[in-house]
Amino acid sequence: xxxxxxxxxxxxxxxxxxxxxxxxxxxxxxxxxxxxxxxxxxxxxxxxxxxxxxxxxxxxxxxxxxxxxxxxxxxxxxxxxxxxxxxxxxxxxxxxxxxxxxxxxxxxxxxxxxxxxxxxxxxxxxxxxxxxxxxxxxxxxxxxxxxxxxxxxxxxxxxxxxxxxxxxxxxxxxxxxxxxxxxxxxxxxxxxxxxxxxxxxxxxxxxxxxxxxxxxxxxxxxxxxxxxxxxxxxxxxxxxxxxxxxxxxxxxxxxxxxxxxxxxxxxxxxxxxxxxxxxxxxxxxxxxxxxxxxxxxxxxxxxxxxxxxxxxxxxxxxxxxxxxxxxxxxxxxxxxxxxxxxxxxxxxxxxxxxxxxxxxxxxxxxxxxxxxxxxxxxxxxxxxxxxxxxxxxxxxxxxxxxxxxxxxxxxxxxxxxxxxxxxxxxxxxxxxxxxxxxxxxxxxxxxxxxxxxxxxxxxxxxxxxxxxxxxxxxxxxxxxxxxxxxxxxxxxxxxxxxxxxxxxxxxxxxxxxxxxxxxxxxxxxxxxxxxxxxxxxxxxxxxxxxxxxxxxxxxxxxxxxxxxxxxxxxxxxxxxxxxxxxxxxxxxxxxxxxxxxxxxxxxxxxxxxxxxxxxxxxxxxxxxxxxxxxxxxxxxxxxxxxxxxxxxxxxxxxxxxxxxxxxxxxxxxxxxxxxxxxxxxxxxxxxxxxxxxxxxxxxxxxxxxxxxxxxxxxxxxxxxxxxxxxxxxxx
Numbered sequence: 001x002x003x004x005x006x007x008x009x010x011x012x013x014x015x016x017x018x019x020x021x022x023x024x025x026x027x028x029x030x031x032x033x034x035x036x037x038x039x040x041x042x043x044x045x046x047x048x049x050x051x052x053x054x055x056x057x058x059x060x061x062x063x064x065x066x067x068x069x070x071x072x073x074x075x076x077x078x079x080x081x082x083x084x085x086x087x088x089x090x091x092x093x094x095x096x097x098x099x100x101x102x103x104x105x106x107x108x109x110x111x112x113x114x115x116x117x118x119x120x121x122x123x124x125x126x127x128x129x130x131x132x133x134x135x136x137x138x139x140x141x142x143x144x145x146x147x148x149x150x151x152x153x154x155x156x157x158x159x160x161x162x163x164x165x166x167x168x169x170x171x172x173x174x175x176x177x178x179x180x181x182x183x184x185x186x187x188x189x190x191x192x193x194x195x196x197x198x199x200x201x202x203x204x205x206x207x208x209x210x211x212x213x214x215x216x217x218x219x220x221x222x223x224x225x226x227x228x229x230x231x232x233x234x235x236x237x238x239x240x241x242x243x244x245x246x247x248x249x250x251x252x253x254x255x256x257x258x259x260x261x262x263x264x265x266x267x268x269x270x271x272x273x274x275x276x277x278x279x280x281x282x283x284x285x286x287x288x289x290x291x292x293x294x295x296x297x298x299x300x301x302x303x304x305x306x307x308x309x310x311x312x313x314x315x316x317x318x319x320x321x322x323x324x325x326x327x328x329x330x331x332x333x334x335x336x337x338x339x340x341x342x343x344x345x346x347x348x349x350x351x352x353x354x355x356x357x358x359x360x361x362x363x364x365x366x367x368x369x370x371x372x373x374x375x376x377x378x379x380x381x382x383x384x385x386x387x388x389x390x391x392x393x394x395x396x397x398x399x400x401x402x403x404x405x406x407x408x409x410x411x412x413x414x415x416x417x418x419x420x421x422x423x424x425x426x427x428x429x430x431x432x433x434x435x436x437x438x439x440x441x442x443x444x445x446x447x448x449x450x451x452x453x454x455x456x457x458x459x460x461x462x463x464x465x466x467x468x469x470x471x472x473x474x475x476x477x478x479x480x481x482x483x484x485x486x487x488x489x490x491x492x493x494x495x496x497x498x499x500x501x502x503x504x505x506x507x508x509x510x511x512x513x514x515x516x517x518x519x520x521x522x523x524x525x526x527x528x529x530x531x532x533x534x535x536x537x538x539x540x541x542x543x544x545x546x547x548x549x550x551x552x553x554x555x556x557x558x559x560x561x562x563x564x565x566x567x568x569x570x571x572x573x574x575x576x577x578x579x580x581x582x583x584x585x586x587x588x589x590x591x592x593x594x595x596x597x598x599x600x601x602x603x604x605x606x607x608x609x610x611x612x613x614x615x616x617x618x619x620x621x622x623x624x625x626x627x628x629x630x631x632x633x634x635x636x637x638x639x640x641x642x643x644x645x646x647x648x649x650x651x652x653x654x655x656x657x658x659x660x661x662x663x664x665x666x667x668x669x670x671x672x673x674x675x676x677x678x679x680x681x682x683x684x685x686x687x688x689x690x691x692x693x694x695x696x697x698x699x700x701x702x703x704x705x706x707x708x709x710x711x712x713x714x715x716x717x718x719x720x721x722x723x724x725x726x727x728x729x730x731x
Contacts, residue, residue, distance in 0.1 A: 019097070021106040022068060024049040036113060055082050058643060060090065067094045067107050071540060077114055085225040086141045089118040123148065123228060133212075133232040138165065140189070140225050151231050154211060156203035173200040173208065184215070189224050192217045198234065210238040260360035263342075265293060267316065267352050272296055281338065281361055283330035301327035301335065315344050316352050325362065337366040370475050389465070389486030392472075395442075397421035400481060409465070409488040411458035422484075427454035427462065434467070441471045442479060452489075464493040553599050582620040582709060582730070587653055587661065588613045590623075594630045601638050605647040613653040619661050619729035625705040626729075630665075632698040633725060637667040642720065661729045668722040674715070681715060 010017060010028040016036035018029035026044045034042065037053075044052055049064070057080040063073035073094040080088050092111040099105040123135040123146070134150030145163040152161055155171055169185070172178040177199045184195040194216045201209050215229035261278035265271070272291050279286055282299055289295060300308055304326040315322035322342035327335050342357025384390075389406030391399055398421050407414055410425060423431060430453040437449040448470040455463045468485040591611055595602065602609065619626070634649070641647040650666045672681070682703040706713050710730055717723040 015110055016112055017108070017110045019106060019108055020049055022104060024064060024068075024107070026052070027106065033111075036111075057088075057090065060092065063092070063094055064107065064109075067096050068104055070096055070104055072096070077118065079118070081220065084141060085220045085223070087115065087119075087226070088113065089115045119146070133230055135228070135230050136163075136168075137228040138226065140227070154203075154209065154231050154233050155201065156205045156207065161204075171201045171203070173202055177201075181213070185227070188215055188217050188227055192219045192224055195229075198238075209233065209235045211235075260358065262358050263356070265342075265355040265357075267354055270294070278359065281336070281359055282328060283332065283334075283336075288331075299328045301329055303327075312355075315342060315355065318344060318346070318352065322355070322357060336361060337363045367475070370473065373472050389484075389488065391484045391486065393422055393469075393482040393484055395479060395481065397423050405488075406486050409486065409490075410455050410463050416458075425455045427456065430454050438469070438482075441469065441482075447471065462490070463488060464490045553596075583623060584618045585621045585623055585626050587617045587619055587626075587663070587729075588615045590626050591630055591651055594627060594634055597631070598634050598638070601635070602647075605638055605641055607638070607641075607647040607649060610648070610650045613651060613663075617653050617655075617661060619731065621709045621711075621729060622705075625709060629702050629705055629727070632702045633665045636698055637665075637669055637723075640723075641667070641669045655731065656728075659731050661731055663727040663729070664724060665727070666722060666724040671719040671721050671723055672715070672717040673719050674717055682713075 007028045010019060010030055013030040014032060016030060016033040018033050019027040021027050025046055025048050029044065033039070034044075039052060041047075041052075050056055050061075057078075059075075059078065059080070063075070067073050073092070075090070075092050077089055077091045080090065082088060090111065091114050092109060094107055094109045096104045097106055097108050119137065123137055134152075134154055135148045136151050137146045138144075139146075143164070145165065145168060147155075147161070147163055149159065152159060155161075157163075165185075169178065169182060172181045180197065181199055184193075184197065187193040188195060194214075196214045198210060198212050201211055203209055210233075212232035212234045213229065215227055217224050218226035218228070261281045262275045263278055264273040266273075270292050272293055272295070274289075274291070279289065282289070282296075284299075297305065297309070308324060308326050311322060311324045314320055321344075322340060324340050325337065326340065327337055329335055338359050339362045340357060340359045342355045344352045345354045345356065347353050384403050386403060386405055389409055390403045391406055392401040394400050399418050402414060402417055404414075407417060410417075412420075412425075423435075426434060430451075434451060434453060437446075437451065440446045441449060448468065450466065450468045453465060453467050455465060457463050466487040466489055470483045472480045472483055474480050588611070591613060595609055595611070637647065637649055645668065648668045651663070653661055653663045656662050674681070682699045703713055706727060706729075712728045714726045715723065716726070
């Protein structure tokens, strides 16, 4: 490995690359490596990697150790916060190199410090969110201030100007403005308070300039380590609002339209002025276009022209500002969708003299919307067994496709229903209102509608439903068919006549469906992680016995995933009806099954599981809920395990005098600061550690499910010691 040719190749490599031996000492390295990491020692051959990089992040240390075992590691960019609060972004790719006997002799590592790049990206994105204007950053760890080029232009300083906190504040006009920014910065540094204000600065050339300044902070251990924000030059708006009203209106519209095409129509001379982007939007050159309203009207799609002229006329008369979507035809025959906004300007006598406005291309947006509609249509197939009735209906009213739920609700076989129209089974008193709304949908006045109506069951009795209808259109805008969703509310109508009670049940149903979506996402992600972990072990395992063992574990994990999918239908229930679905669930078997499902993840953490649960202990519950609860507890313990010790889980169950089963689930992980987080511990989207996989829904789902089964959950935790959950179930 350590030959002259390899050494020469590595030394002159255009990237930061190094070769380490099995003790992680440098064998060879590129010149770019020394430059990239600003290593003053020109000869680091034989020196330990950790001596050169004493603040190596834990994740990178783990990667190095794994690669010494024959694995590879690749990271396209990860953010690390050092003990002193300094932020560092690292990118690496590590491969083991092997000796003639096949043993790992060391590592080949390509590593980059991309902190500067990521910092610029972060500032740029922040500037986009605020106003796409200049950005700045103050790093309180290094006391460095960074200004974007736009910020320097606003201050009229040279591109190589280096700002610091003191001279940055002195740009603000002495007195009220400087005092205000000093106070705002002070509060930000001490309390982490953001600011949003308008102030006057004195540029380097002595000019007064109004700026819109925004600032936010980044805190670490209660201390501000970074302040960043944006500058916007608002001088022209502040000083010339009255004199240049038309220009201000034009600028405002251009900003709204993402600074795309601007136009100005002189109503008295029929003269139209376009900027360069307008010509690009219409696919024409300046020499081929006559600057008049009539010439522009010729580019509008004939089917849209009448409606466009109506809206322009209403805007000219001052009835409303111009806002419309329309199609144009390019010289090559292609069709583009545009959004237009405009405002009429009148003279002192109130007569309209001109219109100014902006246009921008929304073809991709319209295409995406149409694709989304088609996706929704395809998505219906996944709901063939949904408890809600689903149907596609033709423009002539015939049923094109129906699911089993709607057939069951109104008593027809599928082939019988497909021979009818929806008018054939609709109550006469409800038909006209349904048809009126349908006509509005066909004409484009509305995109969808929802009504309560009645169908005739095949046996003659009435079926009450809530009907939601959406129009599905082709790419050219033509109506294709209708998508209907039918909720059978007959039993509730017969039991509860009041509309308020109906809405309450509907709301509970929607809440349960949302809970279902979160459970699907969370539980299937756990199975996916376990399968991924097992396949990873299998791909790197050479021992045949261990391979057979891993294949057995994969089979079991696959069966468990299938069982979870089959049980998901049990989860889609209104919470108030959950108690009617309770069954006897063997607690011991459930816990062992979950442990088996997560075998790969547990093995990866070298987990010791102690299950002290009598084999015949049963509880009253919904099997899918009970399985989900323990799956959440196991995966939380894995995700938040302590990095410096093996994970240990202890699960115990005892029966109480109150006809309850008490279960304790303990781990020795990172723990939770209950003084800070107890009140929001079981809240939706609440996370308490910086784990990249944390979603903040696991404990919310767990509490929701336990309470749905007439149970309860409590927690006791100590930071860096572990967490203990106590659960109570009915016997």
